[in-house]
Amino acid sequence: MSRRLSTVDPSKKWSGPTRKYDLVKEFVIAFLVIAVAALTLAGLFSSPDEKAITLQSWSKAAPADFVQTAAGELAGTTTSASYGPPYNNAADGQKILGISPAKVVGVHIPINPAQSFVIEPLKISADVPTRAAIDAWNSAPEKVRTGWATAYADALAKDGKATSLADTKNEYGPVPTLVTSLLAMAKSGGLDGALTTSDTNMPTNFTKPLLFLADGGTYFSDLASAQHLGGDQWGVMNETGSWPGQSWLWLYSFWYQIDPFKSSEDADVLVMTLMGVLSLLLVFLPLIPGLRKIPYLIPVHRLIWKKWYRRSSKS
Amino acid sequence: MRFLEINLNHPAHYFTFGPFSVSAGNLAIIIFMFLIFAAALILPFPDHDEHKPQSSSREES
Amino acid sequence: MAAESSWTAKVRSATVEKFEPEDLLPDHQPAYVSSWIYVFGVLTIASLAMIILSGFVLTFEGPAWWHSSNVGHYVNSVHLWSVELFFIFMVVHLWGKFWMAAWRGKRLATWITGCLAFFASIITGFTGYIIQTNFDSQWIATQAKDGFNAMGIGAFFNTLNTGQAILLHVSLLPLVLGIIVVWHIILVRRKGVVPPMEEVDSATRSVETMEVKK
Structure with a gap:
């Protein structure tokens, strides 16, 4: 019943069809795009600088x-x-x-x-x-x-x-x-x-x-x-003024909003340890049964490689 | 060095849902991430010249 | 070549001889490398380059320059927005690699170095936030100390010691992050871009079999 479209061994070096690609050109274009974006965003939005308290x-x-x-x-x-x-x-x-x-x-x-x-x-x-x-x-x-x-x-x-x-x-x-x-x-x-x-x-x-x-x-x-910087206000990911902050700390910040962490005297050590464990899960995700199957169960890859699957099914 | 500055130096607007609270600035960043991810999946990638399999010198045992 | 017994020869055969020039600087890619999802890795690297360049300027002028100079404030803004772009593209890159199960085919080390780069970036970014020498850095430093202290780390990494944080942010951590990123890129080039997943309709059993087969 399985529609096997290819029998590629991912550990083998690719010997199938290739396309032209220019790594150096790609990097130069990417750098120019980022440079223009960063210089423009900096000009438009500036950055926060609330004076230090003495x-x-x-x-x-x-x-x-x-x-x-x-x-x-x-x-x-x-x-x-x-x-x-x-x-x-x-x-x-x-x-x-x-x-x-x-x-x-x-x-x-x-x-x-x-x-x-x-x-x-x-x-x-x-x-x-x-x-x-x-x-x-x-x-x-x-x-x-x-x-x-x-x-x-x-x-x-x-x-x-x-x-x-x-x-x-x-x-x-x-x-x-x-x-x-x-x-x-x-x-x-x-x-x-x-x-x-x-x-x-x-x-x-x-x-x-x-x-x-x-x-x-x-x-x-x-x-x-x-300024919404308190630990119980998701302050870890917030910034002074209306600027975006460290949004990548959302999960760390999240635990402080809920019990048992919110009301615990040991909240910091509990949250830090939990984040350590979750970080290890991410690092070793490819080895963890169940978690590593998610990309197979939710086939986002059908969209990523849609061209490839289309041509494979034709041939 | 400040051209056309959009002033963000004022108290932020916060969106709150249950235990979740996110500033407009952070929410904009997060939405942007989902948008570019979705765009990368959906938008067609320009076609390139394709080449037949290379010679066996590129093959590794 | 394999009979060589000198240490130098062993290191050479384990490192430089593993690479073909066209792996390191390729002008062709497998035909399946045809999606916009592949641009986020290079955009992350480009953002990092922009962070380093703006960081050079801030380094030469010192940590308090940007409070009193309009040019300094602008360079600080470039540094901040490059960081925002860097994290945006890095996280989207991570999402993409997750959905491609890009660890397949002996690419576990590539996945792990990518995760380590993410964590090293978070710590480096954090030290940047606490050396702003303004209200934000004072608040973040006094709050974050409790997390590090609770873990016993605070004794060695004291967020209130601004001098220590400056040294970490501009020398040690960029070096660590730089090594991890270079290592990650070398692994990507060495192993090549992961091929498409086989399509499996029902149970993931056959996928597991395929994974073990390698």
């Missing part, structure tokens, strides 16, 4: 968010303060099948947010009350420090709009002074410099300022959400 611009635009974040760094409640590896040992990192790959690898980029983001940069300051506040912070036991910072962070969060609060019950210790000094330093632009040059005078690494910025409660993430 700690200075953040502290000026949303000072309350900034001071809440700074107090949170001292209290150890921000994302990076409670992150775990590769930054610190505050948590175990995301788990898959009971294993945390991050913990296995360990701390490689050591960051103690209270020290790295607040205390160390403030040491540059020559301001006497600030220096006294640093000394008071450093000489207090851990438990006392956390108590001060947590109380102040909670009070700031409760108020919502304040950039500083009076210590009426004497429970914040040196924290208000530290946070207020850091805000002033950030507004002056000094904190951007201090965080990027803390490891080297010629910085190429922006881990500290970016981690601090990403710890922010609302400012940075609201700007991103407004």
